[in-house]
Amino acid sequence: MKKLVLLRRISQALFLGLFVYILWSTTYPLGGGISPRILFNLDPALMIFTAVSERLLLPGLVFAFLMIGATFILGRFFCGWVCPLGTVIDAFGSLRKKNARDLSWLNNRRLKNIKYVFLGIFFLLAVAGFQAVWVMDPVVTAARVVSLNVIPAVTFAADRGFVWLIQRFGLYGGFYDFYRGLKAGVLGVRIVFFANALITFIYFLVIGFLSLVVARLWCRALCPLGALYSLVALFSRLERKVDACNGCGLCRRNCRMGAIREEGDYDKGECVLCMDCVYDCPTGKTRFAFKGAAVPALAAPAAGSKGMTRRSFLWLMASSFLSLGGRWAPAARRRVIRPPGAVEEAGFLNTCVRCGNCMKVCVTNGLQPVMLESGWQGLWTPRLVPEIGYCEYNCTLCGQVCPTGAIPRLSREAKKQVRMGLARVDRSLCLAWAHNEPCIVCEEHCPVADKAIKLDIVRVHGRDVSRPVVDRALCIGCGICQNKCPVSPERAIRVEAFVP
Amino acid sequence: MEKFLYNLETFLKTQMNRKGFLKVCCAVLLAFITGNQLLKAAFAKSEDSSGRPKKGLKGLHDIVAVKGGDPYQNTVKAVEQMGGIGRFVKKGDVVVVKPNMAWDRTPRQAANTDPMVVAALVELCYKAGAKRVNVFDIPCNEDRPVYEHSGIAAAAKEKGAFVYFADHWNVVKAKFSYNSSMEGWPVLRDAVVCDTFINVPVLKHHGYTKLTLSMKNLMGVCSGKRGLIHLDIGTKLVDMTDFINPDLTVIDATRVLLRNGPSGGNESDVQAFNTVIAATDPTLADVYACSLVKIDPAEIPYLKAAMARGVGRSDLTQADVLEVQA
Numbered sequence: 001m002k003k004l005v006l007l008r009r010i011s012q013a014l015f016l017g018l019f020v021y022i023l024w025s026t027t028y029p030l031g032g033g034i035s036p037r038i039l040f041n042l043d044p045a046l047m048i049f050t051a052v053s054e055r056l057l058l059p060g061l062v063f064a065f066l067m068i069g070a071t072f073i074l075g076r077f078f079c080g081w082v083c084p085l086g087t088v089i090d091a092f093g094s095l096r097k098k099n100a101r102d103l104s105w106l107n108n109r110r111l112k113n114i115k116y117v118f119l120g121i122f123f124l125l126a127v128a129g130f131q132a133v134w135v136m137d138p139v140v141t142a143a144r145v146v147s148l149n150v151i152p153a154v155t156f157a158a159d160r161g162f163v164w165l166i167q168r169f170g171l172y173g174g175f176y177d178f179y180r181g182l183k184a185g186v187l188g189v190r191i192v193f194f195a196n197a198l199i200t201f202i203y204f205l206v207i208g209f210l211s212l213v214v215a216r217l218w219c220r221a222l223c224p225l226g227a228l229y230s231l232v233a234l235f236s237r238l239e240r241k242v243d244a245c246n247g248c249g250l251c252r253r254n255c256r257m258g259a260i261r262e263e264g265d266y267d268k269g270e271c272v273l274c275m276d277c278v279y280d281c282p283t284g285k286t287r288f289a290f291k292g293a294a295v296p297a298l299a300a301p302a303a304g305s306k307g308m309t310r311r312s313f314l315w316l317m318a319s320s321f322l323s324l325g326g327r328w329a330p331a332a333r334r335r336v337i338r339p340p341g342a343v344e345e346a347g348f349l350n351t352c353v354r355c356g357n358c359m360k361v362c363v364t365n366g367l368q369p370v371m372l373e374s375g376w377q378g379l380w381t382p383r384l385v386p387e388i389g390y391c392e393y394n395c396t397l398c399g400q401v402c403p404t405g406a407i408p409r410l411s412r413e414a415k416k417q418v419r420m421g422l423a424r425v426d427r428s429l430c431l432a433w434a435h436n437e438p439c440i441v442c443e444e445h446c447p448v449a450d451k452a453i454k455l456d457i458v459r460v461h462g463r464d465v466s467r468p469v470v471d472r473a474l475c476i477g478c479g480i481c482q483n484k485c486p487v488s489p490e491r492a493i494r495v496e497a498f499v500p
Numbered sequence: 501m502e503k504f505l506y507n508l509e510t511f512l513k514t515q516m517n518r519k520g521f522l523k524v525c526c527a528v529l530l531a532f533i534t535g536n537q538l539l540k541a542a543f544a545k546s547e548d549s550s551g552r553p554k555k556g557l558k559g560l561h562d563i564v565a566v567k568g569g570d571p572y573q574n575t576v577k578a579v580e581q582m583g584g585i586g587r588f589v590k591k592g593d594v595v596v597v598k599p600n601m602a603w604d605r606t607p608r609q610a611a612n613t614d615p616m617v618v619a620a621l622v623e624l625c626y627k628a629g630a631k632r633v634n635v636f637d638i639p640c641n642e643d644r645p646v647y648e649h650s651g652i653a654a655a656a657k658e659k660g661a662f663v664y665f666a667d668h669w670n671v672v673k674a675k676f677s678y679n680s681s682m683e684g685w686p687v688l689r690d691a692v693v694c695d696t697f698i699n700v701p702v703l704k705h706h707g708y709t710k711l712t713l714s715m716k717n718l719m720g721v722c723s724g725k726r727g728l729i730h731l732d733i734g735t736k737l738v739d740m741t742d743f744i745n746p747d748l749t750v751i752d753a754t755r756v757l758l759r760n761g762p763s764g765g766n767e768s769d770v771q772a773f774n775t776v777i778a779a780t781d782p783t784l785a786d787v788y789a790c791s792l793v794k795i796d797p798a799e800i801p802y803l804k805a806a807m808a809r810g811v812g813r814s815d816l817t818q819a820d821v822l823e824v825q826a
Contacts, residue, residue: 439708445640
């Protein structure tokens with residue numbers, strides 16, 4: 001009975017379930033009970049690098065340091081017991097042949113050092129004024145897949161299934177009511193689509209399949225969060241202790257992180273406390289226990305990882321040198337419509353961690369991931385696509401779920417004043433301008449109380465035609481006019497990013 | 501990696517014989533056919549419908565307008581003066597109460613029907629023995645915030661109504677016996693397949709049609725690209741009214757948005773009229789509502805079209821109008 005392994009699996013399943021639940025409930029009334037911000041506030045790599053790159057003191061840092069504190073005590077428990085991506089990678093890994101040998105030509109030690117290079121690069125970039133850890137951070141990677149791929153696919157399939165059943169068998173009674181109840185509920189069937197979401201999924205698949213090559217290859221070789229935790233875990237209180245070793249090497253061969261050396265010695269920073277070795281040991285004398293008070297806290301890591309301390313010293317030197325030089329932050333041009341209240345473009349690219357919360361929560365599905373429309377640094381940042389959905393006038397949800405304040409939390413009244421873009425009437429397409437047809441669907445939908453779309457009433461061929469004219473002073477660029485414009489394929493009124 | 505490369509190489513080097521090739525082809529073809537059939541079944545075509553039958557129900561009066569401080573009591577009184585809800589709702593009926601629930605606005609901003617008017621009607625229907633009262637609309641803003649902020653969902657649910665979001669797949673195709681530009685338009689199935697349809701619009705300003713009234717409110721049961729209804733709106737809305745045939749029209753003129761309609765937003769644009777109008781003839785109801793805000797019905801495209809085609813009555817002087825104080 002592998003009690004500890006079972007416990008770990010339960011913990012992994014629970015946290016993965018919780019992760020999906022929180023993201024699933026990141027939808028209109030936000031009635032999930034747990035703020036989706038917390039998922040990313042608990043990620044020190046994201047929070048610290050964002051704070052450093054923007055020279056900001058983010059309130060969420062408290063949670064990040066809490067996790068670091070916990071790692072000082074327990075080691076890399078996050079990677080082995082909590083991390084949603086780690087859990088999925090483990091699931092992928094279970095597809096792997098049990099006796100598949102790890103690569104002999106790739107030195108295990110070299111493999112695990114790669115991630116420190118990534119961590120170093122991301123840290124240096126942050127010091128220089130660029131937050132780029134979103135590229136590889138495991139929590140946002142998992143969140144993007146869940147929010148942009150899994151939930152849309154599952155809800156779409158469920159919805160189609162229900163619709164098919166209802167229409168095919170004429171179940172317009174209680175069954176239809178049940179479906180409506182589901183749809184209306186917090187965890188309801190709500191169909192959303194995200195442009196180019198396949199790319200996030202492919203990225204995720206690559207990460208997953210990496211673990212078929214070498215167990216947990218992502219975690220041991222690439223993950224920057226894992227690298228950060230492993231640096232902290234060197235000092236952890238919880239340790240692996242081998243009371244008796246017969247040198248069989250079973251634990252070393254089976255270790256998913258490649259953390260175990262000869263003679264029961266192990267690499268503390270690599271251990272994710274998966275507890276496999278406790279049960280692999282034929283002598284049954286392997287255990288995890290807290291350090292005795294007598295052992296000096298710093299003695300063990302100094303002996304165990306000489307190379308690492310030198311490396312981190314070098315990084316520190318380099319980074320402090322750069323920080324003296326200040327921050328290189330060129331002004332970025334805003335080329336896409338950002339969510340309401342989004343900070344200026346360069347700062348937005350830094351503070352946005354690409355977690356996908358705003359897109360998931362957007363009530364009209366109008367917030368979509370950007371590919372390269374806002375430059376290569378803008379990948380997966382949110383943009384409003386009025387063609388798909390407009391910005392709901394009274395809605396402030398995206399600001400409420402943003403973990404780093406890239407989209408500030410605004411009161412309803414403040415949000416209504418925020419300008420995202422500017423609408424322009426295309427007079428060569430507009431029914432009223434080009435064809436003298438009365439239409440004014442745009443004016444009708446304009447949510448600004450005094451109407452940002454005014455009507456020019458002109459007498460043409462003996463009848464009055466109301467032609468829409470945008471009031472630049474009032475237009476907030478919510479995009480509802482473009483969304484509802486009946487002219488197709490190109491809308492006769494279009495919203496473009498507001499550049500002050 | 502070695503293993504992976506080895507497997508890859510083995511796979512690529514495996515020779516395929518004719519039988520194997522044919523097998524693969526057949527499997528792919530079969531998968532395509534079944535997939536296609538499944539998709540076809542999943543995206544089923546909607547059935548045709550020629551609309552609700554004309555019941556020709558009449559009240560005791562042509563129009564009842566009740567003025568008073570409480571919209572709930574006004575509604576109850578108006579229906580009572582029409583001869584009671586029993587004239588329109590029979591035991592075991594499925595009733596649709598269709599409010600104007602289009603905008604993400606609060607009741608005080610008067611862009612939607614007053615929740616109390618809807619609640620009163622729902623309660624009356626259940627008292628008359630209705631099996632089920634459905635309350636829905638296709639809003640112009642996003643449905644979830646609209647249902648919540650308009651206050652209608654909560655008020656109607658409290659009285660036991662089924663309040664749900666309209667499904668755009670659950671539609672019928674409108675068929676007309678005459679030539680109509682609404683031919684084939686997707687209309688919510690639930691609005692057509694019901695025993696009683698009570699139209700509960702709100703009287704308010706509209707930038708294009710001058711006023712939003714009962715006929716305009718029927719745009720709320722139309723799916724599809726509704727912006728196109730605005731082209732030749734008069735004819736289209738009269739056709740829609742003819743298609744739906746509301747049995748009873750209750751116009752909420754409790755708080756009337758007089759400017760910047762139909763979405764409004766300024767409470768200063770709102771004036772309290774504290775009136776609820778009940779009528780069986782939608783045209784007549786709309787014409788009477790026009791007289792409240794002193795607008796010539798001929799200026800309103802759909803009333804102009806209705807008058808030109810002789811749909812419903814439009815002469816208030818000939819009508820039996822009862823005005824009461826609650």
